[in-house]
Amino acid sequence: MMARPPLNRRLDGLGTTIFAEMSALAAATGAINLGQGFPDTDGPESVREAAVRALRDGRGNQYPPGTGVPELRTAVAAHQRRFYGLDFDPDTEVLVTAGATEAIAAAMLALLEPGDEVVAFEPFYDSYAACIAMAGAVRVPLTLRAPDFRPDLDALRAAVTPRTRLLLLNSPHNPTGMVLTRAELTTIAELAVERDLLVVTDEVYEHLVFDGEHTPLISLPGMHDRTVSISSAGKTFSFTGWKVGWVTGSRELVAAVRTTKQFLTYVASGPFQYAVAEALALPDTYYAAFREDLRTKRDLLAAGLTDAGFQVYAPQGTYFITTDIADLAPGVDALTFCRELPEKCGVVAVPNSVFYDHPDAGRTQVRYAFCKREDVLTEAASRLRKAFTG
Numbered sequence: 001m002m003a004r005p006p007l008n009r010r011l012d013g014l015g016t017t018i019f020a021e022m023s024a025l026a027a028a029t030g031a032i033n034l035g036q037g038f039p040d041t042d043g044p045e046s047v048r049e050a051a052v053r054a055l056r057d058g059r060g061n062q063y064p065p066g067t068g069v070p071e072l073r074t075a076v077a078a079h080q081r082r083f084y085g086l087d088f089d090p091d092t093e094v095l096v097t098a099g100a101t102e103a104i105a106a107a108m109l110a111l112l113e114p115g116d117e118v119v120a121f122e123p124f125y126d127s128y129a130a131c132i133a134m135a136g137a138v139r140v141p142l143t144l145r146a147p148d149f150r151p152d153l154d155a156l157r158a159a160v161t162p163r164t165r166l167l168l169l170n171s172p173h174n175p176t177g178m179v180l181t182r183a184e185l186t187t188i189a190e191l192a193v194e195r196d197l198l199v200v201t202d203e204v205y206e207h208l209v210f211d212g213e214h215t216p217l218i219s220l221p222g223m224h225d226r227t228v229s230i231s232s233a234g235k236t237f238s239f240t241g242w243k244v245g246w247v248t249g250s251r252e253l254v255a256a257v258r259t260t261k262q263f264l265t266y267v268a269s270g271p272f273q274y275a276v277a278e279a280l281a282l283p284d285t286y287y288a289a290f291r292e293d294l295r296t297k298r299d300l301l302a303a304g305l306t307d308a309g310f311q312v313y314a315p316q317g318t319y320f321i322t323t324d325i326a327d328l329a330p331g332v333d334a335l336t337f338c339r340e341l342p343e344k345c346g347v348v349a350v351p352n353s354v355f356y357d358h359p360d361a362g363r364t365q366v367r368y369a370f371c372k373r374e375d376v377l378t379e380a381a382s383r384l385r386k387a388f389t390g
Contacts, residue, residue: 068096177315304381
């Protein structure tokens with residue numbers, strides 16, 4: 001018998017992700033999977049064909065450059081200029097990663113020392129906790145509370161201590177769908193400058209804002225040299241399996257993240273990088289139509305969940321709806337509810353409570369993904385309504 005458990009104690013309690021558990025339940029029961037956030041249709045045909053063309057032409061079939069292919073780095077810089085008026089040098093201020101998840105991991109490993117504190121909104125995407133733990137740092141949660149999930153900026157200020165090194169922000173926010181306002185971002189930026197903090201921003205849902213607008217924190221005064229801005233192609237173009245993400249920021253911060261990234265995957269997704277470069281240049285009509293399609297699906301599922309008896313918190317962005325089951329299933333916690341739901345009605349969802357350090361704050365919250373075909377959402381809503389209203 002081993003003298004101690006094999007898993008690094010920093011990762012104790014993380015185990016298998018909730019997404020793996022719920023997707024396995026969906027597969028085992030044949031349930032409709034509204035748990036994990038991936039579309040059930042592919043993105044634009046022109047983008048898929050661009051990947052095929054790259055494969056056939058031998059572009060990216062061998063190791064691409066460690067920082068990403070020049071075409072994609074140039075396209076990312078052009079995207080930041082086009083949508084936000086930001087200027088980045090594609091050679092020194094853009095880094096291509098294996099999705100946003102690797103970018104977050106590389107940033108945490110690069111920028112944190114053991115014992116540093118990281119303030120992050122909870123509920124938080126589950127990789128945040130793991131990445132902070134792997135860096136030996138300490139996460140300090142700032143709880144977002146229903147119904148609007150807006151951050152308490154006074155509490156944020158109070159959470160910053162002399163040990164705080166970094167703020168980890170996610171807007172549009174997964175899983176709540178909250179979108180930070182310019183006023184909130186301005187206050188956060190002022191705090192970061194005042195307390196000399198670094199900020200890592202996860203902006204993968206930047207093109208999925210239904211109410212309000214997305215403002216990159218890095219665009220605000222004093223933030224260019226202290227912000228690592230992260231996004232990816234998966235959510236915007238519906239090719240989540242390609243795992244193409246990127247980092248933009250100052251030369252010094254991008255170089256720091258590159259140092260750790262090169263020892264994680266080194267490179268990935270070679271041919272897909274060329275395809276994503278073409279995707280980023282799609283016309284404004286694509287981005288508008290994509291957003292409106294998801295808005296329609298949000299409203300469709302929200303209405304169905306309301307009819308089934310859930311309390312629905314309409315998201316401002318992302319493609320997730322958070323609901324509350326307190327009245328629908330009195331005394332039942334979200335994890336138990338989600339584990340029983342596939343057998344009860346053939347639908348899979350995810351409990352928000354697993355995304356909290358303070359799980360009581362989300363004890364009765366359940367998340368549904370609406371990035372599915374309309375007929376699938378309609379059927380899921382019908383099953384839920386029959387199960388809970390008869």
